[in-house]
Structures are given as structure tokens and as C-alpha cells.
Amino acid sequence: xxxxxxxxxxxxxxxxxxxxxxxxxxxxxxxxxxxxxxxxxxxxxxxxxxxxxxxxxxxxxxxxxxxxxxxxxxxxxxxxxxxxxxxxxxxxxxxxxxxxxxxxxxxxxxxxxxxxxxxxxxxxxxxxxxxxxxxxxxxxxxxxxxxxxxxxxxxxxxxxxxxxxxxxxxxxxxxxxxxxxxxxxxxxxxxxxxxxxxxxxxxxxxxxxxxxxxxxxxxxxxxxxxxxxxxxxxxxxxxxxxxxxxxxxxxxxxxxxxxxxxxxxxxxxxxxxxxxxxxxxxxxxxxxxxxxxxxxxxxxxxxxxxxxxxxxxxxxxxxxxxxxxxxxxxxxxxxxxxxxxxxxxxxxxxxxxxxxxxxxxxxxxxxxxxxxxxxxxxxxxxxxxxxxxxxxxxxxxxxxxxxxxxxxxxxxxxxxxxxxxxxxxxx
Numbered sequence: 001x002x003x004x005x006x007x008x009x010x011x012x013x014x015x016x017x018x019x020x021x022x023x024x025x026x027x028x029x030x031x032x033x034x035x036x037x038x039x040x041x042x043x044x045x046x047x048x049x050x051x052x053x054x055x056x057x058x059x060x061x062x063x064x065x066x067x068x069x070x071x072x073x074x075x076x077x078x079x080x081x082x083x084x085x086x087x088x089x090x091x092x093x094x095x096x097x098x099x100x101x102x103x104x105x106x107x108x109x110x111x112x113x114x115x116x117x118x119x120x121x122x123x124x125x126x127x128x129x130x131x132x133x134x135x136x137x138x139x140x141x142x143x144x145x146x147x148x149x150x151x152x153x154x155x156x157x158x159x160x161x162x163x164x165x166x167x168x169x170x171x172x173x174x175x176x177x178x179x180x181x182x183x184x185x186x187x188x189x190x191x192x193x194x195x196x197x198x199x200x201x202x203x204x205x206x207x208x209x210x211x212x213x214x215x216x217x218x219x220x221x222x223x224x225x226x227x228x229x230x231x232x233x234x235x236x237x238x239x240x241x242x243x244x245x246x247x248x249x250x251x252x253x254x255x256x257x258x259x260x261x262x263x264x265x266x267x268x269x270x271x272x273x274x275x276x277x278x279x280x281x282x283x284x285x286x287x288x289x290x291x292x293x294x295x296x297x298x299x300x301x302x303x304x305x306x307x308x309x310x311x312x313x314x315x316x317x318x319x320x321x322x323x324x325x326x327x328x329x330x331x332x333x334x335x336x337x338x339x340x341x342x343x344x345x346x347x348x349x350x351x352x353x354x355x356x357x358x359x360x361x362x363x364x365x366x367x368x369x370x371x372x373x374x375x376x377x378x379x380x381x382x383x384x385x386x387x388x389x390x391x392x393x394x395x396x397x398x399x400x401x402x403x404x405x406x407x408x409x410x411x412x413x414x415x416x417x418x419x420x421x422x423x424x425x426x427x
Contacts, residue, residue, distance in 0.1 A: 036406050155203075346362050
């Protein structure tokens with residue numbers, strides 16, 4: 001006879017209010033919590049599935065939409081997601097945001113702040129736990145939640161050392177236009193990170209790389225759980241159309257993603273007469289790509305999502321030499337398409353060195369070029385890595401992400417069980 005796990009009294013069940021601006025991971029967290037019976041309310045800033053924006057696509061011709069509006073209209077909730085649990089910002093905030101996009105004038109307020117104000121005014125809708133992906137602007141809100149007896153789960157999407165890595169890289173390459181961010185501002189942000197770790201009952205991180213950084217910054221190890229992200233399993237069913245020698249990079253062009261090291265590796269491969277082409281898909285500033293430092297690849301720019309998938313399927317190898325990343329979802333997309341991945345230890349990657357790709361030292365274009373050459377000039381090696389890549393991606397579907405996420409939430413007080421501990425293994 002099958003054993004039945006004792007039911008949890010209703011008063012002890014976690015009822016989450018999720019605070020999430022934007023549509024990160026295609027609203028995966030609120031959707032998965034809803035499916036697990038743990039979502040009480042979802043607070044967001046602007047969502048195209050609700051209210052005014054449901055008809056914007058009909059009334060606003062696509063050719064006249066600013067790019068920011070076009071991206072917003074892609075924020076679509078999953079088809080079965082209950083709209084009754086969603087709370088976005090008020091109409092006045094939406095109208096002000098649209099005016100800003102049309103006039104390109106600076107705004108008077110932030111949709112994210114308005115989102116937090118609504119959550120505060122509604123006392124999180126009666127939830128007994130909050131799940132926040134906001135970086136640090138919500139510290140006071142988290143303190144209010146704790147004062148009301150709510151448990152606080154904080155997801156760390158970005159490595160807290162990211163500012164330090166970037167500051168060091170701008171010092172190495174002073175000719176690259178630099179954003180206005182001083183070392184003092186970076187350190188102030190890190191202190192806010194530490195404060196947020198103190199407040200949170202549970203800290204979720206997507207990779208070992210981020211785990212080590214948050215612990216060094218002061219997070220209590222017993223409060224931190226590693227929950228790597230997932231990918232839609234439909235990516236695993238696509239048929240590759242590999243172009244020999246095609247090197248692919250997907251991401252924003254700049255120092256943080258290490259595009260300049262890919263450029264240096266590309267130039268080195270060209271000097272060695274290795275037949276290849278590096279294609280960079282993602283937004284870029286011509287003032288940056290025009291620098292000698294970035295010369296070598298072909299900069300395609302942003303393309304529609306469907307076209308990005310075709311780029312993966314055509315790639316011979318995928319390269320992302322990041323200086324600092326939380327978890328590169330593009331790695332999973334490449335692996336799912338059977339493309340070997342070359343990356344650095346600082347990418348929070350699930351790539352296994354020598355099995356489904358190579359891990360090369362950060363800031364090392366010579367090792368990068370050597371790894372690329374080994375794959376694109378050795379078809380048997382590439383074929384083996386391709387098979388291993390797809391097998392690896394199957395370990396990181398959305399279903400596995402849901403299992404790991406729900407399991408990690410069991411680490412909150414009163415929620416842990418031996419069965420949950422077994423399910424939590426990610427290694």
C-alpha cells in the first residue's frame with residue numbers, strides 16, 4: 001500500500017506574495033508556485049496580459065512602437081495563469097510610463113516603486129511569505145513583511161561581486177566608455193546586499209559561483225540554497241543545421257560579457273588561418289564595437305526570439321567568456337541544441353569541462369582561441385560533446401527547476417522533510 005505523506009495544516013502552508021518586476025524567465029517563479037499551490041498573490045510592474053496593454057497591440061502600429069514598448073508587449077503570462085492573483089501598478093503609472101517612452105523624457109516615478117507601494121498598501125494580500133527578486137530597493141518592505149510575521153525569500157540573480165569585476169575591467173581598458181558608477185557606490189551596494197542577506201529567511205542562488213560570493217559577503221551558509229534555472233524541454237527536440245566553423249555569442253556586447261576576449265580570440269584564429277566566423281547576437285553600442293579592442297566578430301545586433309534559436313541550431317560552438325555571471329541561461333539553450341559550450345569559471349555554468357564543452361580561465365583569449373580550435377577542427381570530438389550537451393540539458397528542464405525550487409522552499413522553518421532533502425540534490 002502506498003504511503004501518504006501527512007497533510008500540512010492550512011495555517012502552516014506557505015502562501016507567497018511574489019514581488020517581481022518584468023517577465024524574467026517568462027514568469028516561471030509565480031507560475032511554478034501557482035502550480036505547487038503556494039502562490040497567493042503576484043505583484044509586478046507592467047504586464048501585457050492585463051488591463052490596458054491587452055489592447056495596445058491592436059491600437060499601436062508595430063512600426064511606431066519604441067523598442068521598450070515592443071519588449072513590454074512580449075510580457076505575456078502563461079495561458080493558464082490566474083489573472084485574479086495578479087496585481088500590477090495603477091493606470092496612472094502606466095500612462096506616465098507610456099508618455100515617457102513616446103517623448104523620451106525622464107520620468108517622475110518608477111513602476112517598480114509603485115509596485116512595492118501597492119504591495120505595502122495591501123499588506124501583501126494576506127500572504128504569510130514573500131518571494132522577492134528585487135535587488136535591494138525593497139529592504140524596508142522586507143522589514144515590514146518580517147514585522148507582520150511573513151517569511152522572506154530573496155533570490156540573488158546577480159553575483160554581488162559583479163561591480164568589482166567590472167570596475168577592474170574598466171581600469172584595464174580605459175578607452176572603453178564607462179558608466180557613472182564609482183567604487184564607493186559599488187561598495188554601498190554590497191553593504192545593502194549584506195543587509196538583505198541578514199533580513200532574508202532563505203536566500204536562493206542559481207550557481208556555485210554565486211553561492212561562494214554571497215557566503216564571502218556575509219550570508220549564513222545554512223540560509224543559502226542553490227537552485228539552478230531550467231529550460232523548456234521543447235528546445236531538446238530541434239534538429240541542428242550546423243555551419244562548420246560558426247562561433248556563436250549571445251548577449252549584450254561589452255566588457256562584462258567578455259566580448260573583447262572573444263574578439264581577441266577571433267583575431268588569433270584568423271592569424272592562424274583557421275576557417276571560422278564569430279557571430280555576436282545581442283544589443284551593442286557602435287561606439288564600443290568600433291574600437292580596435294572589439295574588432296573581429298560580426299556584430300548582428302538584436303534579433304527576434306525565433307531567430308535566436310535558429311542561430312543556436314546553426315552554431316558549431318557557443319562561446320561566452322563572462323567576467324561575472326549569475327547563471328547563463330544561454331548556456332542551457334546552446335546545450336539543448338547540441339552545441340558545445342566554451343565559457344569561464346565565472347559564468348555560473350552547468351557545463352562540464354572536457355565533456356560538453358571547455359572551461360577556460362577568465363581574461364585569457366589565448367586559451368579561448370585554443371579551445372575553439374580544438375572543437376571546430378575535430379569533428380569526432382565535437383560530435384561527442386554535442387551528444388553530451390543534450391544529455392546535460394535534460395537535467396535542467398523547467399520540471400527539474402520546479403522540483404528544486406519547491407524543495408528549497410522547504411528549508412523555511414517548519415517545512416523540511418527527509419523526502420525533500422533527497423529531492424534537493426542538484427549534483
